[in-house]
Amino acid sequence: MMQFMLLFSRQGKLRLQKWYVPLSDKEKKKITRELVQTVLARKPKMCSFLEWRDLKIVYKRYASLYFCCAIEDQDNELITLEIIHRYVELLDKYFGSVCELDIIFNFEKAYFILDEFLLGGEVQETSKKNVLKAIEQADLLQEVPMGRTK
C-alpha cells in the first residue's frame, strides 16, 4: 500500500501532499523536509528508488516537478513508477499538456484526479478514460448550476 505521495518543485516547494497513513503534522513536516532534501540531492542519472527508514521511496522527475511516493517493503518499485507515470498522463490529459503552474493554481483539481485514480493508497482505476469520465461528470454537475462554462 502506498503510504504517501508528495509533489514538489526543484526549489523544494511542496505542490501536493497526500497521506494514506495517519501521522501527526509534526511528523509529516519532518518527513517532507527530509525527503525533499534527500531527493533533490540525487543526481539525474541515479536510481529512482531509495531505501528510507523502513520504507521504499520511488521518485521521478517530470520537467521541474518531482513526484515522490513511499511504499512498503513488499511493494513493487517498478509498478509504482508506472503509477506516477499514469498520474502524470491523467493530469496531462485533463489540463492539456500539463505544466507545474497548472498544478500550482489548480491543486484542488489535481487532488480530485488523484482521488479518482488512487483510493486509500491503492490503485482504484487504471483506465485513463474512466478516471477522466468520473472527474468530468462531477465537474459538469457542479459547473452547470453555477452558470459557468469551462
Added chain:
Amino acid sequence: MSDMVERTLTALPGLFLQNQLGGPAASRAPFFSRLGGLIRGVTALSSKHEEEKLIQQELSSLKATVSAPTTTLKMMKECMVRLIYCEMLGYDASFGYIHAIKLAQQGNLLEKRVGYLAVSLFLHESHELLLLLVNTVVKDLQSTNLVEVCMALTVVSQIFPREMIPAVLPLIEDKLQHSKEIIRRKAVLALYKFYLIAPNQVQHIHTKFRKALCDRDAGVMAASLHIYLRMIKENPSGYKDLTESFVTILKQVVGGKLPVEFSYHSVPAPWLQIQLLRILGLLGKDDQRTSELMYDVLDESLRRAELNHNVTYAILFECVHTIYSIYPKSELLEKAVKCIGKFVLSPKINLKYLGLKALTYVIQQDPSLALQHQITIIECLDHPDPIIKRETLELLYRITNAQNVIVIVQKMLDYLHQSKEEYIIINLVGKIAELAEKYAPDNVWFIQTMNAVFSVGGDVMHPDILSNFLRLLAEGFDDETEDQQLRVYAVQSYLTLLDMENTFYPQRFLQVMSWVLGEYSYLLDKESPEEVIARLYKLLKSDSISSETKAWLIAAVTKLTPQAHSSHVVEKLIQEFTVSLNTCLRQHAFELKHLHENVELSKSLLQGAQNCEDIVVDASLSFLDGFVAEGLSQGAAPYKPHHQRQEEQLSQGKVLNFEPYGLSFSSSGFTGRQSPAGISLGSDISGNSAETGLKETSSLKLEGVKKLWGKEGYLPKKESGADDKTEMPHVPAEGATMENADHATTRKDQAQGLTQSTEEKEKQLLASSLFVGLEPENTINLLGKADVVSHKFRRKSKFKVAQSDKTPSVHNPASSALDSDVARGDDGCLSTLETRDSELSSESLAELPSVEKLSGVSSPAPSLFADNNMEVFHPPSSSAPSTAASLLEEDPECGHSCAMEVCSNDSVSVSSYKIWKDDCLLMIWSVTSKTGSELTDAKLEIFPVENLKVIEQPGCLLPGMETESSKSFQYGVQMESPSVEGTLSGFVNYQMVKLEFSMNLSLLDFIRPLKISTEDFGKLWLSFANDVKQTIKMSEPRVALTSVLTELQQKLRLHVVDVVGNEGLLACKLLPSTPCVLHCRVHADEVALWFRSSCSVLSDCLSCHCQKVMETS
C-alpha cells in the same frame, strides 16, 4: 474584512506583475481570484520571513471570514481552497477544520466536493471532529445522486472513525449490489479500509468479498484483491481453495481476455497481474500441492512479458519473486535466474538495482549465482550511486564467510565512513559487528574492526553491540590463552587510542574502553596501574565526557586502585568527586573512598579477573514477601500495577459500546477464528522442517541474518580452506569473464584496451577475494548435514542455542515430517488423534496438553504407568512390548515423533524424548549403535546439574549391543527448587570412547494441572502473597475467553477451575507439589493475568510462558 486582504495583497509590490510567470499556462489560471492572488504573492516573495508574514495575514483574514455569519457557502468554498494551500505551505489552519465539515454537510455538490476534499486533507482518522462527519456521510450514501454517493464513498475509503463503522456498514454493503461498477468498486475499497482499521467489524461479510471477487466487472474484482491479499497474508491456509480461481483469472489476464481499457501501454492490466502474482506467492509458500497449480501460469507470465517496457519488468520482477516464494520447480527457477540476469546486466540503473535486490534475495538459496554475476557486483561496489552501493553491500553481507570477511567488512567500513544518515549507520554498524563476531580471522583484526564500529557507530548504534562485545571479552571462548591474548590486545589498542592527542571518541566507545581497562589492564606487564589510572583521570577531567561515562571511568579506577602502589591521583579524584554536584558520581566517589581506606576489603573484593562470576539477582523481590504479607494482613489494599489500575478504570468508565452484544463470544465466532490459525501454524511449521530454505527467505526483508546455510554458510571445511584460497578463486573468475566478455568489449573502447586490462585484473583480484568459498560443490554437501566448522568467536552462552538450532537439520526427512505433526497446533492433532483412537474419551483429551499426548504416542510401555493411576493418554500402541526401545522399532512412525538426537558419533547415537508423567518428568534416552560392529561394555550415565534430581534410575550398563540396534533407559526427573530451567547432562562410555551430551529442561516440563474446586481455589488464592500481574495485548481486537483458556490448558497444562463471566480461574502445580493459581480476565483485546503462588519464581516464570503462548497463538 475580506477587503482588507484585497488591499494588503495589492499593496505588496510586484504582486500582479507575475504575468511573466509562465506562458500559456498562466493565462489559464484564475487571474483575479483570491487564491491566484495569494499564490502569486507567495511566489513573488524572496524570503521565508516575508512569506510567513503574508500567510499570517491571510490566515487571520480567513479566520474572520469563515466565522462571519454573512459568509456564503460559495465564499466558504473559496476560503477552504486557500486554507488547504496555507496548510500545504506548513502553516496551521486548524480553525477552519470545523468549517470544512460544515461545508461538506451543507453545500451544494460543488461546495460539498471541496468540503470533503478539505476534510480528507486536514483530518486524520482519530481526529475528534471526524465524528461530526458521520451523519453527512450517512445522508450522502443514501442519496439518489451518483456523484454524491461517490464522494461519500471516497471520503469513507480515506478516513473514517473506527468506532463509527457500524453506522455506515449496512449502507456500504448495499452498495455492493449497485448497478454502477464505479459505486461497487468504491464500496469494495471502503470495506478494504475497514478491514485494515478494524478487521473484526467486517468479519461477517466474507461471503460478500467472494461475491465481489466474482463480479462481472474486472475493476471491482481487482479492488477485492486488495482485501484478499491482506487476508491471505494473515492466514494463507484459509484461502487455498481460491488458488484455482486466482490462477484462472491470471491466465485470462495474461492471455489478453480483458477489455482494452484495462491495458496499460499495451500490457494487459499490469496492476492486476502483480496483485495476483503476490497472492499466488503467499498461497504457494511451503505448499507443494498448491504450488503445482500455478507453475503453468507463472511460466506463461514469464513468457508473455517480453516487451521491453518498464511495466513488463515490473511483472517479471514480481514473477521471479513468486517463483522463489513458492515450492520450487527447477525448470521455473532456471528461467527466473535468467530473468534476474537480465535485470542485473541491464544498462538501466533502476533495473540493475532491482536485479541486485533479487540476487540478494535468492543468493541464500543458490550462492553460486553470485559467481555468475561477480563482475557486475564488483562494478556496482564502486558505483557512484550510494543506493546501488548499499544494495551491493547487502548482497555481500549475505555471502560473507570466514574467507572473505576481511574484504567485505573493509568495503562496508568504507561505505560507513561516507554515509551520514543515521538509519544507515545503525543498520550497517550492526551488520559489521555481527560479521566481525562471527568470522573474525584473528584478534587484531577483530579489535580493530570493533574499534571502527564503536568510533563511527558511537552513540547511535544499538546498545546490544556494546554489551555483546563486552560479554564476549568477559566470558571468553573455548580457548583460555586465546582469550587472554584478545584481552591484552584490546587493552593495548585502547591505551594507544587514548594517547592520541586531540581525538574525540563517542561516549559509548569510551565506556567500552574504561570497562576493558578496568578489568584487564593487569594483564599488561609494562604498563603500571598508576599510568592507566592517570589516563582515566585525564579523561574524567575532560569537558566532553558525559556524566554516564564518568561513572564508568570512576568504576574502572575503583577496580584498578587495589593494584596501584602509589595513589595520589586516586586521592585527588576522591577529593574532587566527593563534592560533585552529580549525586551518582558522588556516590561512586564515596564508594571508592571507602574501599581505598579499607585496603583489606578492597583487595578481597577486587582481585584479578575472578570477580566476573554471575551474581544471582532476585528480580521478583521475594525478600519483601514478609513485609507485603504483613501489610496485607493489616488491611492494606493489594498492589495493582499502573496498567491494571488504568484498565480497571477504563472498564468501569462509561464508554459507548458500538459492538453488538454477545457477538464476539459466540462459539461459532470462536471456532471460526481459531481453527484456521491452527492449521496455518501447522502448515508453516511442516513447511519449515521440510523446506527450511524456502521458509527462511521467502520475504524480501533485508534485516537480520538468515541462517539458512548455517553460520558458516557454504564454507568448505577448515582443513581444505588453505587449498581453496590458492586454487578455487581463479576458476570461477575466469568463467565469469568469459560470460561477460562480449558485454565488456561492446561497452569499452578498444583503444583503452591496455588500461582496461589492468583495471580488469584488479577487478578479478577483488572478485577472487570476495567470492571465495561460494562454489556450488561446497554447497551441495552442506544442504544435508550440520556444518562442523566452528566459529572463532562463539560466546559460551550462545553455544547451547546453536546446538539446539542444529538439531532439526540432523533429522532425517521422515522424522521431520513427523515433527511437523507434533507442532501442528492443537486442533489439527486433536482431530487426527481422535480419528486414530475413537474410544478415547473427550474429557481426557481436554485435560491433557497436546504435547503430552504426542509423546505419549511415541513412548511408553504400559509398565511405565502401571503403578500410577494417571490420566495419561494411552495410545493404541501402548499395548506394545515393554521397553521403549523395542517400541521405537515396532512403531517407528510414532516413535520418532518427539525424539531428538542429543549427540552422536560414527558408531553411536543418543536420542532422547520427554514424557510428562503425572508425578515426574520421565526422560527416555535411547542409545543406538550405528556401526556394523558390536558394541560392548557401553555405559550410559546421567547426572543432573543445578537443582534437578533424578528419582528413578535404572541400571545403566549396556552389556552388549548388537549391530544397529538401540536400547532405551528411563529416568524420572524432578525439580528440587523452582527455577527457570535446569540442565541434565550425561555421557555414553564405551570402548574407551566417551560421548558427552546435555539437555535443557524448562520449568514448563514440571508443570501439571492441579485439580481443585472453586472454594479450594479461593482459599489458596488468599493464602499466597506472591503476586504477579500482567496484561497481554492480543493481535485480535476481540479475544474470546474460551480460546485463551484452551490455549493455556493445552500448551501450559493448566487446569481450568471455573469460568465466571469474562473471568477464568486456573490452577497448576509445580512438581512435586508447589501450587500456583491464576486469574485471567479478558477485556477487548487485552488479557489480564494475575498469578499467585507460594513461590515467586514460579509465578514469574509462568507469567512469562503465558505471554509467549498468547503471543504465538
